[in-house]
Amino acid sequence: MIIDGTAVVIEGDNIDTDVLYPGSFLNIDDPDAMKPYLFEGLDPGIRDRLEPSCVLVVRDNFGSGSSREHVPLAMKAWGVGCVLGHSFARIFHRNCINLGLPVVTSPRAAAAAVAGERIHIDTDEGAIEVSDERYEIAPLPEFMAEMIDSGGLVEWVRGRLKA
């Protein structure tokens, strides 16, 4: 998969899913209706910087706390192309993978990214280009790569049920 998008940088370690999507809006189950509340507890202004296939650049332990899938669902609904970070909390990380939202761990590339610049990610080649520098991405375990290639967990299960 190739992702080519503008960097939207979110500063701060241990950003939790409560600030990314506050609890009072969890009474919504339609992803499109979740869009207005993404980043509401952190900085609603981040929504204005989102554009189709943008790359969210985040720091350490991003997405900690609650398992609420509303966060990556709303990111997808906004058209976010990829989340590139120093490191991720477990449930948020797997939620992104399951939804087919590319999530890339690369502390060096994330540190190099500058807000507003283009970032080029080639998950097949395992490479990221940031400010003319090239960084390698560690390959995903086979199962996860296969699932992402099939379009996410929904498609993977659909395939299993048909088989």
Add this chain to the structure above:
Amino acid sequence: MALTLTEKILLAHTDRDELTPGEVVLVRCDVVMANDVSGPVAFRAMKKMGAERVFDPSKVVMVADHFMPAKDARSAGLLKSLKDWSDEQGVTYYGQGRGGIEHTLLAEEGWVTPGIVLAGGDSHTCTHGALGAFGTGLGSTDIAACLALGEFWQAVPETILVRLTGDRSKYVTGKDVILAVIGQIGVAGGTNQVLEFTGEGAAGLSMDERLAVANMAVEAGSETGLFAADEVTGKYLEGRARRPWTAEASDPDAHFSGVLDIDLSALAPLVSKPHSPGNVVPVSDATGTKIDQVYIGNCSNGTMTDLRQTAEMLRGHKVHADTRAIIVPATQDIYRRAMAEGLLDIFVEAGAIVSTPTCGACFGGHNGVMGPGENALTTTNRNFKGRMGSGEAGVFLANAYVAAAAAVAGEIVEPHEVH
């Protein structure tokens, strides 16, 4: 080959002969659980998967707890969707007046036995490690896959061994044990790993306290917080367990990714200050902080043990005139037992309010959310910015003794000052 308890449990739930840490395997579920927030999102995903029926209705449990009773029309819609789906699929459903907060409820109802795998659409599913089960929190699409196939993918985690020694002093509870762990290893210190609690200090924790400890394992980033089954587990499960079980433990020579030693005799009651569960200090370092609301409840500390501790502090006292106190028994059964023991009368007499079991204000949903500039002292598990309502509010986490003492004093005090 020497194995950790987690490896033994996972191995028994895969088609594999051996497991390597980090490799991704498909794990079979014994119980799949979701609630009124994670469930309806999962049902949408399940539909897209083309799955019409759950893999095994006898292994699926739905609990109405987050927005129960409904705070508004939208919440009522989710609660209705949860019930309608449960009826249609023929799965177990715990609705208003018949259940309570999912994790305390599933343990109480005997769904959780040592050695099982429990996949829950809620991050605090790690609570079930208290019973020697691999209980782990997943998102809604994962839960949809579990509902459809009875399986989820899992990278085999390593285990950090937490060895607890020494006798606790009065007012030091399970809550302080887990706050001490998070304070030491940090909020990401257990990421992609399991915390396993062992030693004489672990053996000395009651089941209610083990539930409190395991519950906050995810606050260190961990997949679950395990206690190998022992006599305490056996006693708790008498007349409760829904299936036969056997006790297993980590092999003595198993490989652990880390070892943490905690001397409980050196622990004082702790408090986690805003806005991170890892921001842990002794209560003595936070005394004098004005508290606008005390909240005693939630899936970590809404048990009979917590309510008894609360009553011990509130008996013969009044809640401070400038402080509100909300007490939320975690389940209907706990509510009734607290009523029979006269605890609810002590709470109401003191000027606290007693709520029906609900996740309520813990996650900022309803039923006592915080306003700007206010401070809450709560027995819950998260104090992120805005967690209980306003982003301008501060949330302090502590045990029930400390919380009840603050309700009386109107500020953070050491429990012995009130008692």
